[in-house]
Amino acid sequence: MSSEGVEPGTVRPGGRTARVRESVLRAAGDALVEHGFDGLDLADVARRAGVGKTTVYRRWSTTTGLVADLLDDMAEQSSPRADTGSLIEDLRANAQLVVKTLTDPRQGPLFTSVIAAATCDPRTAESLHRFYAIRVKEWAGCVIAALERGELPAGTDPDEVIRAVSAPLYYRLLASGAPLDAAAADLAAEAAAAAARAGVYVR
Template sequence: MTSEGGGPEGAEGVEPGTVRPGGRTARVREAVLRAAGDALVEHGFDGLDLADVARRAEVGKTTVYRRWSSPAGLVADLLTDMAEQSLPRTDTGSLAEDLRANARLVVRTLTDPRQGPLFVAVIAAAACDPRTAEALHRFYAVRIGEWSGCVEAAVERGELPAGTDPGEVIAAVSAPLYYRLLASGAPLDEEVADRAADAAAAAARAGVFVR
């Protein structure tokens, strides 16, 4: 788990879920976030209970309540951790291949036995909890920002028109994949991933995403 140095647990004036711990505190955070993810998969956001998470993580309830204070704070930190652990973007020198790599990574994540249900639970929570929604928006902003570089490079190579919005291209790759996960229930596989990537690339070349 990637973590950075930060203030002590329960530091006054620190928003729960924003401290970057180190040492023993990092190990506690790892255990608690793993337990929180398990609980979300099993019970959803409505069933997320800090005392249950503490029990699963084998840490004191006081530690969990002091550091995260609420289920929303716990989910916010879980999303931060997920963003920290996400794989870096691919750089193949080809827009089509970069976007296909992005789409395949999304599909692998969404079809993973644990990660898929976890994303569904978090997205469902975001629909009814403003703080969780804000954390989810930050998570996707980070991921889109990380992958936008492949679009920027394609513009520099002359593959795409000047003024192409990188974030819109990356969002167009994953949008149909999340639609299948959350709305249609249609299968998700590499063929679907490649088709989504190719469609986004074709639209980008046609100037659809020029600001």
């Protein structure tokens, strides 16, 4: 397939170039954690990754292209969903994973930087939306399985249930400053499960 017309940073390299991509994306993540999106510089990323500047500029072209590829990689590398046989336990696992990610010394600041960038950059916003769409679809399988077991009312929207788990956790991170801990994860999961059982998410 020709890559003509494909936006820089969206082509998936293979073979030896995969190692270059891995190094550059790791360096980009480190730079975002340290300096935020406004401080992201392709030349600095190249230096951190130990690769030539021309390689980075040719493949990603812009900082937004680099962040878009970083988000795509994060979606690809994310942990698979839980499959415990119980809706509430699956949702707890989802909430615990969100809390673990957002409180991680590296992942937490990285997500905060990317979310901040997405508020003012359309391409970063598009990439962030794609990242969460992938993760929601992955975890929606928990709700689909619960529907098949008869745990939830017919017509329940699986995506909405998963969004309801993570939304209050991101609110704590970005707005309220309330603790992000195991108790917060349990509360988010239990609230989403209770609402789902009550038919709130029936469409």
